[in-house]
Amino acid sequence: MFLYNTLTQRKEIFTPHEEGKVKMYTCGPTVYHFAHIGNLRSYIMEDMLEKSLRYLGYDVTRAMNITDVGHLSSDADTGEDKMLKGARREKKTVMEIAQFYTDAFFTDCEKLGIKKPEIVVPATSCIDEFIHMVEVLLEKEYAYIAGGNVYFDTAKLPSYYVFGNMDAEDLDVGVRDSVEEDSNKKSKSDFVLWFTKSKFDDQELKWDSPWGIGYPGWHIECSGISVKYLGEYLDIHCGGIDNAFPHHTNEIAQSEAYLGHPWCKYWFHVLHLNDARGKMSKSKGDFLTVSLLEEKGYDPLVYRMFCLQSHYRKPLTFSFESLDNTAVAYKKLVQRIAALKTEGEHDEAGCEALRTKFKKSLENDVNTSLALTALYDVFKAKVSDADKLAMIKEFDEVLTLGLIAAADKLNRELEEKRSAIPEGVTAEEAAEINALIAKRTEARKAKDWGTADAIRDELAARHVVVIDTPQGISWHIEK
Ligand SMILES: [Zn+2]
Numbered sequence: 001m002f003l004y005n006t007l008t009q010r011k012e013i014f015t016p017h018e019e020g021k022v023k024m025y026t027c028g029p030t031v032y033h034f035a036h037i038g039n040l041r042s043y044i045m046e047d048m049l050e051k052s053l054r055y056l057g058y059d060v061t062r063a064m065n066i067t068d069v070g071h072l073s074s075d076a077d078t079g080e081d082k083m084l085k086g087a088r089r090e091k092k093t094v095m096e097i098a099q100f101y102t103d104a105f106f107t108d109c110e111k112l113g114i115k116k117p118e119i120v121v122p123a124t125s126c127i128d129e130f131i132h133m134v135e136v137l138l139e140k141e142y143a144y145i146a147g148g149n150v151y152f153d154t155a156k157l158p159s160y161y162v163f164g165n166m167d168a169e170d171l172d173v174g175v176r177d178s179v180e181e182d183s184n185k186k187s188k189s190d191f192v193l194w195f196t197k198s199k200f201d202d203q204e205l206k207w208d209s210p211w212g213i214g215y216p217g218w219h220i221e222c223s224g225i226s227v228k229y230l231g232e233y234l235d236i237h238c239g240g241i242d243n244a245f246p247h248h249t250n251e252i253a254q255s256e257a258y259l260g261h262p263w264c265k266y267w268f269h270v271l272h273l274n275d276a277r278g279k280m281s282k283s284k285g286d287f288l289t290v291s292l293l294e295e296k297g298y299d300p301l302v303y304r305m306f307c308l309q310s311h312y313r314k315p316l317t318f319s320f321e322s323l324d325n326t327a328v329a330y331k332k333l334v335q336r337i338a339a340l341k342t343e344g345e346h347d348e349a350g351c352e353a354l355r356t357k358f359k360k361s362l363e364n365d366v367n368t369s370l371a372l373t374a375l376y377d378v379f380k381a382k383v384s385d386a387d388k389l390a391m392i393k394e395f396d397e398v399l400t401l402g403l404i405a406a407a408d409k410l411n412r413e414l415e416e417k418r419s420a421i422p423e424g425v426t427a428e429e430a431a432e433i434n435a436l437i438a439k440r441t442e443a444r445k446a447k448d449w450g451t452a453d454a455i456r457d458e459l460a461a462r463h464v465v466v467i468d469t470p471q472g473i474s475w476h477i478e479k
Contacts, residue, residue: 001056001363003236004313006163006244006267011365014266017233022053022060025226025264026117027239027247030067030218031101032086034289035108037303037318038273038280042240044304045270045312045366047114049238051398052362063119063229068098069205071218081203094204098122108290111300113400119229123221127207130216130224133258134193134209142257147184148197150211152254154189162252163244163267191250192217219250227255234264241269270312280318288318296320301402302327308368308399330401336379337392337407338414344384354378354391362398371399414472422476433464437473 001014016022026046029035035043053060071082086097106116123130134150137143142156154160182192195203196214206213216224226234239248248267255263272279280288290300306326310316357377361370378391389404396403421430436455443451459466463478 001053002365003266003268004365005265006269007265009164012266016058016235017265020057020059022058022235023230023233024050024053024060024062024236024238025222025230025234026062026064026237027222027243028064028066028120029101029105030071030082031098031105032071032082033101034287034291035105036280037288037290037293039240040108040112040114040290040303041273041307041316042238042270043109043114044112044307045368046238046268047400048308048312048368048398049236049268049366050115050117051400052366055362055398056359061119061230062117063121063225064117065221065225066098066102066120066122067218067221068094068102068122068124069215084204087204098124108300111290111294112304113301113402115400121225121229123216123225124205126221126224126228127216129228130220131194131207131209133220133224133227133254134211134216136258137193137254140257142254143193144186145211146186148212149184149192149214150194151185151190152193152250152257153186154191154253155187157253157257160189160249160253161245162249189246191219191246193220193254219247220254222247222251223255223258226251227259232259232261232263236266236268237264238268238270241271244269271315274315274317275319276317293323298323298327299330301400301406302330305330305372305401308372308401310369311365311367313365333376334403334406334410337389337403338410340389340392340407341385342389344386347383347387350381350383351387351391354381354383355394358395358398368399371395375399414469414474418472418474424477433459433462433475437466437475441473 002011003014004011026043029039050060050062068083069081083094083097086101087094090097092100102122109116134143137152138145138150141153143150143152145151194209194211194214194216196209196212203215206215226237237248237251244267252263274280290303293300293303302323303326306318306323307316309326354374354377358371358374361367361374364370375392375395378388378395381388381391383391393404419434421427425433436459440452440455440459443449443455464475465478466473466475
């Protein structure tokens, strides 16, 4: 498999630390509000990475944190705790807010076909691990205490900025709030590992520590949780590109200083979701959620398909016009699948050729738009309908667009429509006509044209109009 690695800025052959096994970490949500569809794009594409790895035969262990403390209003160390702001907004406690929005997040994920990682860890459950890590960093002199807080000393590193491709806008995030610059820091790029003093001393959640009562910084969470649950060597770390700096940069600094060796080999970053005005974000007020899409009549899986249509490393521009186009494509795709019969011989070589193309697209840096093309290729293949259905089912277990279920539902609806009694006909008459149509179908199959024609004439005499569709036969009485 080839994966683009933000660390080396190249597509590389993926070789995990332990053969066949993948340790994967994902930065989870800060649970102070609903997730917007821009964040969810990252989770959809990370889900595609995990499922691709599994489909290609890797044994994947994946962990995700839930940030329920320590994430301040800016991604740097200034501003108020996001959780506290959320709690005040809704007049609830921080833990109530955390529970509510954690549940909401996983409900959204389920609707979008995103598998829940097997390890999901709230930051507040690992405080001892964070304290231990900070102690070691102090011992190793990678950290210092100033003004009551513990800071990471970025000057101790041979190189702090590890992702070479960060643009000025991304780098700006860390210093956006530098108007209220923290005078305790030796260098602007230093960051807080543990807070005991902050301008906002009404922080609800605090713990005892060797440095006084306080709470962990946001960055230490991911390092602590990842090392605790996935060990000292991480294969893939994923996240949205806006987390590359400062969050992931700081994670690497802490983890490698703590462990004393390189930590994570591959960094998988998903690019922004934009709209006509630029990057979508909560702070800009264009707050599109899964529920809002549903209210507007969109199946969340249509949004998933919209995301899969382009590569995760390209910014994606959202508009309702483009989502409408995807909705039409999705509907047509489901109709084509619904029209496939469940019969036919099995052709292993034919199926393997389709499978190879699908695999190749995933192996090529999770190229989901090519994977969709490979799915469409199934219809053109010279294999039986039964094989086509089996291949679509197999591919959709990775793509998770709910195609087979949607096609079954469509067929059930059509069946109900067919078996419904048309207007102006009694139940007995309908049963008679259905029986005649069934008899005609039998006769046609047996090439008994005489009987088939006689039935056709009888139906015509009763003013019955029979319509053949790919999904079967429907009829009504001509007025
Ligand atoms: Zn993280």
